[in-house]
Amino acid sequence: MPLELVVNVAISGVLTGLVYGLMALGLSVIFGVVRVVNFAHGEMMTIAMYAVVVLFAALGLDPLLLVIPIAAAFFGFGYVLQAGLINPFITRPEHSQFLLLVAIGLIMVNALLVIFGPDARNVQVDYQLESFAIGPILFDKVRVIAAGAALATSAALFAFFKLTLTGKAIRACADNHLGALVVGLNVKHLYALTFGVGAACVAVAGCMMVLLVDVTPVLGPSYTLLAFVIVIVGGLGSMPGALLGGVLIGMSESLAGLFIEPSAKSMFSFGLLILVLLFRPQGLMGRRA
Amino acid sequence: MSAQRRAQVLLAILAVALIVLPFVSGSYVLSVATLILFFAFTGQAWNVMMGFAGQLSLGHSLYVGLGAYAAAGLFFHYGIGPWAGVWLAIALCVVAGAVIGFLAFRFGISGVYFALLTIAFAEFTRIGFDHITWLGGAAGLFIKVEQRDTWDLLNLRGTPKMFYFVMLALAAGAFAFCTWLLRSRAGYYWQAIREDEDAAQALGINTFRWKMLAVVISAAMTGVAGVFYAFYYNNLFPEQTYHISRSIEIILGPIIGGLGTLFGPILGAAVLTILADSITEIMAAAGIEVPGVKQVFYGLCLLVVIMFLPNGIWPAIARRLGLKDK
Numbered sequence: 001m002p003l004e005l006v007v008n009v010a011i012s013g014v015l016t017g018l019v020y021g022l023m024a025l026g027l028s029v030i031f032g033v034v035r036v037v038n039f040a041h042g043e044m045m046t047i048a049m050y051a052v053v054v055l056f057a058a059l060g061l062d063p064l065l066l067v068i069p070i071a072a073a074f075f076g077f078g079y080v081l082q083a084g085l086i087n088p089f090i091t092r093p094e095h096s097q098f099l100l101l102v103a104i105g106l107i108m109v110n111a112l113l114v115i116f117g118p119d120a121r122n123v124q125v126d127y128q129l130e131s132f133a134i135g136p137i138l139f140d141k142v143r144v145i146a147a148g149a150a151l152a153t154s155a156a157l158f159a160f161f162k163l164t165l166t167g168k169a170i171r172a173c174a175d176n177h178l179g180a181l182v183v184g185l186n187v188k189h190l191y192a193l194t195f196g197v198g199a200a201c202v203a204v205a206g207c208m209m210v211l212l213v214d215v216t217p218v219l220g221p222s223y224t225l226l227a228f229v230i231v232i233v234g235g236l237g238s239m240p241g242a243l244l245g246g247v248l249i250g251m252s253e254s255l256a257g258l259f260i261e262p263s264a265k266s267m268f269s270f271g272l273l274i275l276v277l278l279f280r281p282q283g284l285m286g287r288r289a
Numbered sequence: 290m291s292a293q294r295r296a297q298v299l300l301a302i303l304a305v306a307l308i309v310l311p312f313v314s315g316s317y318v319l320s321v322a323t324l325i326l327f328f329a330f331t332g333q334a335w336n337v338m339m340g341f342a343g344q345l346s347l348g349h350s351l352y353v354g355l356g357a358y359a360a361a362g363l364f365f366h367y368g369i370g371p372w373a374g375v376w377l378a379i380a381l382c383v384v385a386g387a388v389i390g391f392l393a394f395r396f397g398i399s400g401v402y403f404a405l406l407t408i409a410f411a412e413f414t415r416i417g418f419d420h421i422t423w424l425g426g427a428a429g430l431f432i433k434v435e436q437r438d439t440w441d442l443l444n445l446r447g448t449p450k451m452f453y454f455v456m457l458a459l460a461a462g463a464f465a466f467c468t469w470l471l472r473s474r475a476g477y478y479w480q481a482i483r484e485d486e487d488a489a490q491a492l493g494i495n496t497f498r499w500k501m502l503a504v505v506i507s508a509a510m511t512g513v514a515g516v517f518y519a520f521y522y523n524n525l526f527p528e529q530t531y532h533i534s535r536s537i538e539i540i541l542g543p544i545i546g547g548l549g550t551l552f553g554p555i556l557g558a559a560v561l562t563i564l565a566d567s568i569t570e571i572m573a574a575a576g577i578e579v580p581g582v583k584q585v586f587y588g589l590c591l592l593v594v595i596m597f598l599p600n601g602i603w604p605a606i607a608r609r610l611g612l613k614d615k
Contacts, residue, residue, distance in 0.1 A: 037401055085596075092599060094400060095345055099544055099595050102537060106588035113581030217581070221533065225412060228405055236401075263427075267416035273409045281398050 001258075004136045009258045010251055015143040017250020019208045021243035022150040023223065024230035025157065026201030032237030033174040033194040036086060036097050040105035042223025043112075044199060048074060048206025049215040050112060056123045063123060067149065067207045071200040078199025082192040090191070105220065112217035120214035128211070146208035153204045154243055157197070161239070170194055174237070226266075229273045235286025244285060248272070296612050307457055311450045319449050323521070325562045326456040327514065332542035332554030333463040334510035339540070340549035341476060342503035343483030345400070348389075348407030350535035351414055352382045352508045356515025357525055361432055362424050364520075370444035371516050378512040385410075386508030390501045399486075408533060415531030429526040432519065445520035452521050459517065460555070463510060468551055470506070479503055483549070511539075545594055547601030556603050564590055 027041045038044075051070050052063050085104070089097045130141040161167035173180040173190050180187050209215075226249070231237075234245025249269050256268040276283060311319055331353070338344050359381050360374030389410055393403050419427040440447040445455070470476050478499045481489040490496050519525055529535070546557025568583045598605060 088596075094404075095339065095540075095544060095548070096595065096599055098345075098347075098404070099541075100592070103588045103591040103595060106591070107585055110581035110584035110588065114579050114585060118580065225408065225533070228408070232402070232405060261420070264416060264420060267413055270409045270413040270416070274406065274413065277398060277402060277406050277409065278392055278396055281396065281402055 006255075006258065008138055009254050011137065012140060012143055013251035013254030014247050015140070015147040015250075016212060016254070017247035018147040018150040018243065019205050019212070019246070020226065020230055020250050021234075021246020022153055023202050023205035023209070024227045024234070024246050025154060025239060025242040026198035026205070027227045028231045028234070028237055028239060028242040029157070029201065030195055030198035031231070032239075033170055034082070034086070034090070034191050036089070037094075037101070037228075038195075038198070039098060039101035039224060040108055040220075041202060041227050042225070043105040043108035043220035044074070044078075045202045045206040045209065045223050046112060046215060046217060046220040047108060048203040049210040049219075050116060050121070051203075052207050052210045053121045053123055053215065062125060063207055063211055064145065064149070067204055070207055071203045074203035075196040075200040077196075079192045079196035081199070082195035083188065086195065087188050087191060105224065109217050109220045112220075116217065118216060118218070120216045122214040123210055125211065142211045146211055149204060149208050153201060154239075157201065158239060160197070166190075166193065222266075226269070229269050232273055232283055233276045235283025238283060238285045241283050241285030245283070292612050295610070299610070299612075304461070311453050316449060319453055321562060321566055323449070323453045323456050325559045326453070326460040327517065327521075328538070328542045328558035328562060329555040330456065330460045330463050331511055331514045331539045332546070332558050333460070333467050334507050334514065335539050336543040336549065336554050337467060337470065337510070338503050338507035340543055340553070341471060341483065342479040342500055343486075344500060344503060345404045346407045346504075346507070347404045347533070347536050347540070348409075348411035349507075349511050349539045350531050350533065351385060351407070351411040352511035353515040353518060353535060353539070354411075354414065354418070354525075354527070354530040355381045355385055356512030357519035357530055358418065358424055358430070358515075359512075360516040361430055361519040361525055364432060364444075365430060366423075371520055372443040375513060375516045378516050379509045382508040382512030382515075383505050386504045387501065390504035394497050394500050408536070411531055411533065411536060415527050418527035418531060425525070427527060429524055431525075432523045434523050445517070452517075456517060459513065464551065464555065466510075471551060475499060475502060480549075541591070543601075545591070545601055547603035550601070550603050550607075552607070553601050553603040556606070557601065560602060 023041070023045055027038055030036065030038050030041075048070055051073075052066055055061060055066050055070075056063060081104070085100065086097070089100050125142070127141050131138050132141065133139070161171060169180070169185050170190050170193065172183075173185060173187050173194075177187065180190075213219075230245035230249050231242050232245075233248060234241030234243070249272070252268050252272060253265045256265040260268070307322075310322060314322070331349070335346065335349050338346050356375075356378035359378040360371045363369040363374040363377060364371065389407065393399075393406055398406055418424065424430050435446060438448065440451045442451070442455070445452075471480075478489070478494050481492070481494060482496050482499060486496055515530075518530075541561055542557035543554040544557065545561060546555065547553030565583070565587055568586050572578075572583055594602070
């Protein structure tokens with residue numbers, strides 16, 4: 001097998017992996033702060049993908065311009081979802097929260113199915129097939145753009161959590177729920193903000209992902225699983241870990257597709273997940289609980 | 290009448306009704322009833338692990354699939370009937386459950402992480418089975434349909450009525466078994482572990498051993514359900530059998546019915562199956578044939594139950610009936 005092919009495939013895997021990483025970052029942020037596992041995460045991503053498909057067809061706007069309004073809408077949606085439905089479940093047992101989000105996910109997938117039907121949709125932008133070369137290595141233009149947007153969003157998120165007062169308050173909630181209540185933080189509001197931020201992340205990831213793959217309603221649950229695999233591998237609650245996990249999984253998927261068989265690629269990811277859970281359950285970059 | 294006496298009378302009435310049902314109902318009602326009993330059985334099995342011992346498994350489709358493929362594979366390739374295949378199914382599920390339990394509990398994995406580990410194993414196996422051509426791979430494994438007019442219990446070939454009674458026997462057996470388990474030494478240890486594992490350990494309970502026992506029993510029971518599944522539906526696809534949505538189907542019944550209760554899985558299975566089927570009927574009557582509408586309603590109903598009846602339906606009904614039963 002020519003080395004150039006392997007390198008090209010690996011690079012395309014890394015670029016896709018950064019978009020995966022951003023998706024997983026949303027999940028990780030939500031779990032890290034709210035301690036609720038968002039079982040409707042991939043379903044939210046497919047909703048964002050369909051939003052791009054619809055708005056692109058209706059307005060003809062470039063998906064890169066659509067990112068901002070869609071992310072803003074998802075922020076609001078996430079806020080309302082957390083404030084209205086999930087906050088009352090914060091003190092309930094894990095399986096109860098799990099079931100709540102499974103129900104929400106079920107409604108999302110099937111609502112999409114009712115509205116759009118089971119057929120695959122996509123967007124065709126004029127730079128879809130363009131690529132550029134550095135030496136013998138080819139870069140797909142859309143993949144580079146998508147990865148760049150994912151990195152920029154992640155950087156903005158890091159800045160938000162490290163530099164702003166609200167970000168600091170959210171981190172305080174994550175570190176010590178009771179302590180945050182004692183010093184008078186409005187924890188429910190901060191939880192809702194966090195869920196909104198996580199939803200915005202997954203919306204941006206969805207807007208980018210729709211440039212790379214066709215979307216169908218049933219993609220939702222598999223993206224949810226993929227996001228789980230990534231955050232567990234990277235470390236649940238660790239932000240750099242989510243990106244690292246995304247890159248690792250993206251690369252292993254594309255290389256497994258090249259060397260073994262495309263349909264076996266996620267078996268590889270789940271194998272990796274099992275190994276990480278057994279030997280480093282806090283994830284590659286997680287802290288021990 | 291004491292609460293216990295009242296419970297016995299109600300149970301007897303239910304048993305008689307279930308035995309009489311196939312003689313007075315049509316084939317449609319019978320198929321729905323069989324499905325209810327199937328989910329009552331798998332729910333009971335899952336409940337041993339989660340409801341009794343507090344270990345959340347989201348990968349029970351793994352055991353349904355292993356059991357189904359074990360028995361169907363033997364029958365398909367060697368003509369060995371499920372009366373023998375069921376033991377292979379149980380053995381495989383015990384091994385799988387023991388491996389997952391051993392790895393998880395030895396390495397101190399619990400809660401959300403344990404649940405995700407069970408999903409990972411089920412998904413890993415699903416994709417793996419897609420590539421096992423000896424068992425049909427992704428294209429599916431089909432068992433020949435024959436002898437629909439006689440009862441061949443050893444080979445599980447027969448009329449829908451036979452399948453109903455087989456499932457009824459399994460569900461009743463599981464109910465009796467779980468009733469006994471819950472009142473046995475293991476049952477009390479499990480409940481102690483569920484409520485507070487550290488405290489249980491401090492009292493000298495070997496939590497590792499008892500959690501392993503719960504996983505193994507639950508896996509073996511679910512494997513038996515898998516054998517029934519294979520011979521009832523006569524076709525197996527990894528994409529369906531091992532899929533996470535099947536695991537979720539299994540756990541919905543006991544959670545809606547009442548986690549950790551004995552009657553909850555049965556009631557939950559009945560409520561959910563009847564709900565799903567009546568939605569289908571109403572949709573058909575209204576002439577709506579858009580795929581997904583049914584599941585949206587299903588999801589909404591689920592949402593309402595989780596929000597307003599966090600402990601499930603059965604505890605509320607049991608109080609109303611004056612039964613102190615858990």
